[in-house]
Amino acid sequence: MNEKIVFIKDTSIGVDLTKDFYASFLNLLREQSLEDKVQIIRVADIGIYDRGLVVKFCDLDIIYANVQEKDLKNIVTKTIKDGKIINELLFKDQPKQLRIVLRNCGEIDPEDIDEYIANDGYQALHKAVNESQPTDVIEELKKSGLRGRGGAGFPTWLKWKLTRETQDTQKFVICNADEGDPGAYMDRGVLEGDPHSVVEGLAIAGYAIGASKGYFYVRAEYPLAVERVEKAIKQAYDRGFLGKNILGSNFNFDVEIRLGAGAFVCGEETALIASIEGRRGTPRPRPPYPSVKGLWNKPTSINNVETLANIAVIILKGGAWYASIGTEKSKGTKVFALTGKVKNSGLVEVPMGITLREIVFDIGGGMLSTKGIKAVQTGGPSGGVIPKEFLDTPVDYENLQKLGSIMGSGGMIVMDEDDCMVDIAKFYLGFCVDESCGKCVPCRIGGYQMLSVLDKITQGQAKIEDLDKLKRIAQAMQKASLCALGQTAANPVISTLRYFLEEYQDHIVNKKCRSHKCKHLLNYNVIQDKCKRCRVCVINCPVNAISGDKEKGYLVDSKTCIRCGKCYEVCKFNAIAKE
Amino acid sequence: MTKLLKKDLDKIKTAHQDNGENWIKVGMSTCGIAAGADKVYEAFVEEVKKRKLDIKIKKCGCQGMCYSEPSVEVRVKGLPDVIYGKIDKEGVMKILDKHVCGNALVKDAIYELRTKR
Numbered sequence: 001m002n003e004k005i006v007f008i009k010d011t012s013i014g015v016d017l018t019k020d021f022y023a024s025f026l027n028l029l030r031e032q033s034l035e036d037k038v039q040i041i042r043v044a045d046i047g048i049y050d051r052g053l054v055v056k057f058c059d060l061d062i063i064y065a066n067v068q069e070k071d072l073k074n075i076v077t078k079t080i081k082d083g084k085i086i087n088e089l090l091f092k093d094q095p096k097q098l099r100i101v102l103r104n105c106g107e108i109d110p111e112d113i114d115e116y117i118a119n120d121g122y123q124a125l126h127k128a129v130n131e132s133q134p135t136d137v138i139e140e141l142k143k144s145g146l147r148g149r150g151g152a153g154f155p156t157w158l159k160w161k162l163t164r165e166t167q168d169t170q171k172f173v174i175c176n177a178d179e180g181d182p183g184a185y186m187d188r189g190v191l192e193g194d195p196h197s198v199v200e201g202l203a204i205a206g207y208a209i210g211a212s213k214g215y216f217y218v219r220a221e222y223p224l225a226v227e228r229v230e231k232a233i234k235q236a237y238d239r240g241f242l243g244k245n246i247l248g249s250n251f252n253f254d255v256e257i258r259l260g261a262g263a264f265v266c267g268e269e270t271a272l273i274a275s276i277e278g279r280r281g282t283p284r285p286r287p288p289y290p291s292v293k294g295l296w297n298k299p300t301s302i303n304n305v306e307t308l309a310n311i312a313v314i315i316l317k318g319g320a321w322y323a324s325i326g327t328e329k330s331k332g333t334k335v336f337a338l339t340g341k342v343k344n345s346g347l348v349e350v351p352m353g354i355t356l357r358e359i360v361f362d363i364g365g366g367m368l369s370t371k372g373i374k375a376v377q378t379g380g381p382s383g384g385v386i387p388k389e390f391l392d393t394p395v396d397y398e399n400l401q402k403l404g405s406i407m408g409s410g411g412m413i414v415m416d417e418d419d420c421m422v423d424i425a426k427f428y429l430g431f432c433v434d435e436s437c438g439k440c441v442p443c444r445i446g447g448y449q450m451l452s453v454l455d456k457i458t459q460g461q462a463k464i465e466d467l468d469k470l471k472r473i474a475q476a477m478q479k480a481s482l483c484a485l486g487q488t489a490a491n492p493v494i495s496t497l498r499y500f501l502e503e504y505q506d507h508i509v510n511k512k513c514r515s516h517k518c519k520h521l522l523n524y525n526v527i528q529d530k531c532k533r534c535r536v537c538v539i540n541c542p543v544n545a546i547s548g549d550k551e552k553g554y555l556v557d558s559k560t561c562i563r564c565g566k567c568y569e570v571c572k573f574n575a576i577a578k579e
Numbered sequence: 580m581t582k583l584l585k586k587d588l589d590k591i592k593t594a595h596q597d598n599g600e601n602w603i604k605v606g607m608s609t610c611g612i613a614a615g616a617d618k619v620y621e622a623f624v625e626e627v628k629k630r631k632l633d634i635k636i637k638k639c640g641c642q643g644m645c646y647s648e649p650s651v652e653v654r655v656k657g658l659p660d661v662i663y664g665k666i667d668k669e670g671v672m673k674i675l676d677k678h679v680c681g682n683a684l685v686k687d688a689i690y691e692l693r694t695k696r
Contacts, residue, residue: 005659005684007692043689044664045647056692058659106606106642106652117588118595126585185609192608193640224609240582248584346610346645 004038004080005058009046011065012053013366018042021053024069028076038080045344049365051091065091096363098325100333101309102349105193110228113235116196122241124312128204129249134164137208141311143319145331150176150267150304151382151408152484153330153397159301162291163209166299171211174276174295174302175202177218177225178260178267181380182431184411186335187305189347191218191225194309195232199255201308203242204315206253209301213254217272220259229257264381264435268483269294269302271437282437283483304409306335326352330396334407340377340414341368350395357391360414371416375499379408381428381435382488384495385421404495406488420517421500422507425493426454432489443486446477450493457504459520460511467497467504516578519563523579524556530575537567537576601634603674604652608641615667616649622671623651634679647690653678664690 008025010018022042029035046054051065057079064075067089078084099105108115116122128137141157148154163171175198179187190198202214216233218226233255236242244252258276265271266281273295275281294300310332314322323331330352336359339345343365350359356376360366367373375385384405386393393399397407415424433447450473456462474490481487497504506512513521526537526546531553538546538554545561548554556567556576568576583591605611605620623636634655644650647664654660655678663674663685673685 003682007689039683041684041689042686043692044687045690047691058692102643105640106604107639109638110640111638114591114595117591120592122583122588126588130585188609189641189643222609224612243582245582248582344644344646347641347643349643 003036006038006040006080007043007046007056007058008040008053009043010053011046011049011051013050014370017053021067021069021072024072025076028072029080032076032081034076034080045365048091048093049343049361054091055089060085063091063093064089096354096358097349098333098351099349100313100322100325101190101197101306101335102193102347103313104197105189105347108194110193110195111231113196113232113239116194120316121196121312122200122239122247124315125200125203125207125241126247127315128207129246129251134208134210137204137315138164140315140319141208144314144322145319145326145329146307146310146314146322147330147397148304149306149310149334149409151379151406153407156303156307159291159303160205160209162289163211163299163301166292168299170213170296170298171209172295172298172300173202173205173209173211173214174272174300175214175216175305175308176267176269176272176302177216177222177229177305178272179219179222179305179409180262180264180267180435181382181409181411182428183339183413184337184380184409186337186347186410188222188225189335189337190305190309191222192228195225195228196236197309197312198305199229199232199236200241201303201311202255203236203246203253204311205301205303205308207251209299211301212252213256215276215295216255216257217260217266217276218257219262219266221262226257226259233257263437264431265437265483265485268485271483272302273300280437282439283485285482306410327394327396329398330407334395334410336410336412338364338412338414340412341371341373341416341419342366342414343368352396353394355392355394356386359395359412360391364414367414367416369416369418371418373414374417374419375415375421377405377413377415377424377492378411379406379491380411381431382406382484382491383408383411384491385415385424385499387499404491404498406491418515418517420513420515421496421503422454422457422513423515423517425496426451426458428492429454429489432485436485436489440480440482440486442477442480443482443489446473446481447486447489449473450477450490454493457507458513458518460507460518462508464505464508466508467501470497519565522563523558524561524563524565524567525577525579526554526556527575527577528553530573532573532575534572536570536572540566540570542566599635600654600656601679602637602654603634603679604637604639606640606642606648606650606652607638610641610645611648611650614648614665618668619649619651619666619671622668623675626671626675630675630680632675632679642691644690650690652693655679655682657682658684660693661689662691662693663688 053067055064146156271281271283290300335349438444533550650664652662
């Protein structure tokens with residue numbers, strides 16, 4: 001049985017006529033008595049969006065897009081029967097994603113070291129320890145242009161070089177897997193899907209800087225990641241990729257796991273070091289940087305999970321190859337955790353320089369609801385929002401910074417018209433206030449004061465002068481905080497003020513929240529024309545704020561109402577107004 | 580276990596080159612497990628044993644398509660590789676009945692086509 005396989009999917013926004021097209025297609029095949037020779041398969045997702053009906057032919061490996069009902073006949077008689085390509089319908093598909101860090105994620109069994117080895121695993125470690133000098137490894141990284149993927153984007157080769165050049169008897173390397181940005185889980189994906197790539201990266205880092213000991217600092221909230229890293233380390237010891245005389249060389253390297261209890265500040269390198277040393281996780285002033293005085297005052301290089309997962313590929317394929325991907329100053333790829341109001345949320349890995357629009361609409365499949373896109377948040381609580389006007393900006397470290405956000409570790413949250421920007425700023429600032437370690441005054445008190453101003457704004461009790469106060473405190477925090485947590489905590493507020501000042505003014509002057517998010521500025525009312533007097537809202541109101549009778553109709557008492565929104569949810573006739 | 584050298588790496592690589600013609604991979608990272616991938620995995624193992632099918636059930640990490648978890652990649656000789664998404668116990672049966680035993684793909688459940696390999 002040699003069947004041809006044809007995949008179809010209607011990718012139009014809002015309507016899905018795949019089943020109708022399927023029926024017409026099947027009829028046409030029957031007319032040509034081809035129904036036994038062709039399998040038409042309706043798919044749930046064809047990887048192309050907003051291009052009408054998309055048809056993919058498995059045997060020819062071509063795709064037709066924007067196919068109309070009238071084209072189907074031609075497709076059956078020409079393409080299916082005779083194998084002729086209809087050029088007008090042809091869709092040239094360029095894959096948007098490029099997987100380097102996630103090369104093995106979802107491909108191999110993360111708990112089986114042999115599968116990793118079968119995919120070139122530990123070949124880079126062999127090349128490093130047996131065929132190159134540590135300085136060669138650093139030189140290769142310099143060529144690659146790889147920058148730290150934890151957020152700040154410091155050149156990895158320089159960090160390694162500085163640590164290497166500091167003279168000491170003992171040095172350390174640390175893998176920072178203390179991922180904590182709300183909505184971001186790139187590192188978890190890598191550790192759970194391909195832990196050996198990170199172990200190998202860490203061992204190569206150890207060789208390059210001359211460290212004989214490495215630590216994994218993983219948060220305890222990632223139990224599965226911890227379990228898989230533990231297994232990976234054990235397997236690597238058994239096979240001789242860790243321990244003494246690695247792969248027959250003179251290089252010795254030991255690795256240990258340290259669990260973090262989940263404090264966000266412990267992702268900051270000096271606080272992380274304190275935590276590994278068994279002290280309270282609080283940062284200290286830099287310099288001296290960890291490359292000079294790090295763990296137990298020894299030179300230490302701390303690298304993010306994603307940075308380390310890149311290393312083996314760079315060593316094997318060469319720095320020049322890596323540098324050919326990306327933009328002038330940002331090389332390679334970046335993994336993003338695409339979440340929020342987007343259809344296909346998940347992990348995506350894209351070459352630097354791709355636009356936000358491509359990420360959200362071509363990979364993410366567009367918006368989840370019919371509401372339009374408002375902004376994209378990047379960089380978590382240290383980042384900012386990028387409004388829809390800038391969706392065509394190529395993504396790299398410099399461009400995002402220019403827009404008042406940062407690359408960050410890779411959280412990317414898509415927001416639509418239902419998201420209130422003041423509320424978003426309040427959420428992120430609230431996160432940082434909760435997570436502030438309290439050691440330095442600007443972060444501890446500044447954050448709290450800013451949050452109370454934002455509280456006032458969302459409750460409609462602020463004055464317009466309060467906006468200046470926000471800016472003043474933000475500036476003080478940026479300049480005087482001890483670590484990046486405090487220095488960047490105000491970023492979401494600053495960036496929303498920059499792009500969505502009108503929304504702030506609306507809250508303060510008109511006491512209105514246009515996204516209906518800030519409940520203190522909301523009022524629920526019964527729309528008398530639409531109300532069918534069914535009393536469902538009355539029964540469901542938890543505070544008995546709705547009164548009246550069937551004759552006169554019902555009213556919401558705004559003094560008693562707690563703005564829970566229950567009446568709005570339960571009304572079947574859309575007779576409750578939220579304004 | 581003995582410590583490996585470069586030649587051993589190459590040996591393992593060659594031995595694993597042929598990944599088998601028939602297998603099913605279940606995405607078993609936190610995102611998948613949260614959506615029920617462990618139950619899907621168990622159902623596959625149990626059912627394949629019961630029907631005595633010649634197909635390997637494997638685990639893998641997150642394929643990045645967290646919106647369609649639990650997701651399952653299927654390779655059966657003669658059919659293109661596909662990833663099915665939002666699979667439950669019923670989906671497991673459909674995949675085994677149709678894709679594995681029936682030489683036909685399951686409709687409305689495919690989330691990614693892996694034609695280019």
